[in-house]
Amino acid sequence: MAFILSEDQQMLRDTAMAFARDELPVSHLRGLRDKDANGVDADTRSKLAELGFFGVLVPEEYDGVGLGMVAMGQIMEAQGRTIAATPLLQTAVLGTSIIVLGGSEAQKAAWLPKIASGDITVAVAVDEGTHHAPRNIATEAERNGQGYTLNGAKRFVADGHHADVFIIVARTFGEAGQAHGISLFIVPKDTQGLSVQALNTVDSHGAAHLHLDDVAVSEDNVIGAVDAGWEILDPALDRGRIALAAEALGSAQAAFDMTLEYLQTRKQFGQLIGSFQGLQHRAAKMFTELELTRSCIGAALSGVDENRNDTAELASLAKARASDLIHLVSNETVQFHGGIGMTDDHDSGLYMKRARVQEAQLGGASFHRDRYAKLNGF
């Protein structure tokens, strides 16, 4: 377990933190919201590409930098600090991981360089219900002469409203709930039969429902072995969960810092409110949770890079604790700020809105507690 960043990782962290602070402050998201951009931000996308952030998990032979998850985690934490809307989780982590872990040589050569350069963004479409349940796949992929025909629907796909390419999780065998029979399909956005319904979400990042109506997919666009997509999807989802946990950690730390500053400036009864023990103890407990959770995320990130065999457990640990952390800290941020925290002018509410999306995506605390308990045999 490596908790200390290498020189490269530290440099990337510094770059990402400075970028988030200078180019993507919370006011940037506020601006996007106020002009109804729904989280779509071409300008930021090209800046991220220039910085090379899309290629952090892409191996060097496919034009990426191959720095690994610890490095990616630093970028995710940085964008979490300012609750920035970027395609990194879906494109640079989930989509990239699926192709790296399960793609054929031809698929890797076709897609990874384009991802690394920022030419295309990817959205992985998994869930069909309102709660994360990656085995509950009912979307059907039926074998036909030239390939497969997909029918079904996907809900609340992050970046679905602006992604160039989708990776659709569909069923080639068995019933919803089973791991066996799940397969993965690459579907470009303008494929006939695929319709995208953009959603205006509470966090102003946007998302989309997808409808698949006789969508034809060629054999070349199946990732990995048919029916065995779960073997690729599950570890890829874990990388996404860990990255999202890192993002939530960044948000929690920033909201906490903002709250701490308020405690040290706001006066009532002639006193700084930070001198009241009722608030001090709650702040101290939040800080404790932050530190404990930071260790879990550090361990999970480096667990992936070290190829540890308990990565699934570490991913659920990180995501469950990060979800609980951001839930606690975002609520307390509003409460500590009092009336000002209830106003749209203040950033508290933006953190709380984004928090709920971070919690729900890729499994909330209860999903991951259940998974962790199962992995531990009870």
Add this chain to the structure above:
Amino acid sequence: MAFDAPEELDDFRNEVRDWLEENCPASMRTPMKDDEIVWGGRREAFKNPDSKVWLERMGEKGWTAPEWPAEYGGGGLNKAQARVLQQELRRIKARPALFSFGLWMFGPALLEFGNEAQKKRFIPDIVKGKTRWCQGYSEPGAGSDLAGLQTKCEDKGDHWLINGQKVWTSYADQADWIFCLVRTDKSVKHDGISFLVFDMQTEGVEARPIKLISGSSPFCETFFTDVKVPKDQLVGKLNAGWTIAKRLLQFERSSISAGGFGGTGGSGILPPQEYAKQHVGVDETGRVSDGDLRARITDHLMYASAFKLTVQRSTEQAKAGQEVGHTASIMKYAAAKMNQDKCELIVEALGTDGLGWSGDGFAEDAKKATRSWLRSKGNSIEGGTSEINLNVIAKRVLGLREHQ
């Protein structure tokens, strides 16, 4: 600090390995039994004779205190060597040769604040386990507000005269010597405290065990009536004892959070999920059938993992020369919560089997779990209450102000 070249460290490792092979008795490589823990001192009975041999050999090398200076009987090892020694001890699953407040608390403070004569006089016997120390801090009127202590110490020219009472003195009835905070100036609070050491056999010292809700009595009330203490047994300067006291509390809190808690259960108690599986049962998918209990146990296990990983992170950061003071300060609070939650979940999972006290009607591990649960309530009180720890985090780490 001199860094060893990797090959020198390898040589050291081989040396340690050979020495342990030859010197660590076979029974000292088996899991520790609760009644075979060695605390040393005049009263030590060495229930297992091998433990005496093991302590003598380790003490001779100074490896009970690997990083203390060799001139005072310590191991004189640098950090890298000490780490190698720990790794090799762990590798053969060697029992700790000595449990000691001298090693964990008093020794480190004395090395920092004591004079040369005091270090020469006391440190070697701590290393060898010849003197067992106890800590005279809390008083009936000075618990969380420790600096409010009132045990009186008067300068009588050729000696100090002590009158007063301490409470929660761990193992005072077993200890040979005490390190003790006393009041040498009543007109000021923190700046009127001094740090004294004396023999528990001195006339006028009396220790009475206190029976706890768990039935055990690790603590005592300790009374001092006209106790005469030689002048050279003052550590540090007169009225400057609070600085030493605070430093020593840091050693205490880190040794508590490193796992030295009362109520951690000892051997034989299973983790909560095992009792839940046995006593609550599982459904057809293997899940504990009480979903609420299952979720709370999982939450606890995750907290425990987070705790362990934070200890690792903090150790790595310290090795890399990064500031970790802020991490250390949260660990005492977190350790107390973690252990108490675990004890509660075990008793809850045991159901009525967790509600026994004594006799054949209850299994040994269940009775132990019940006693541990009761004992664990002290975790958030001893060594600084959780509320005091939260105050410390708020003020020293987060920089929040004192209420005016």
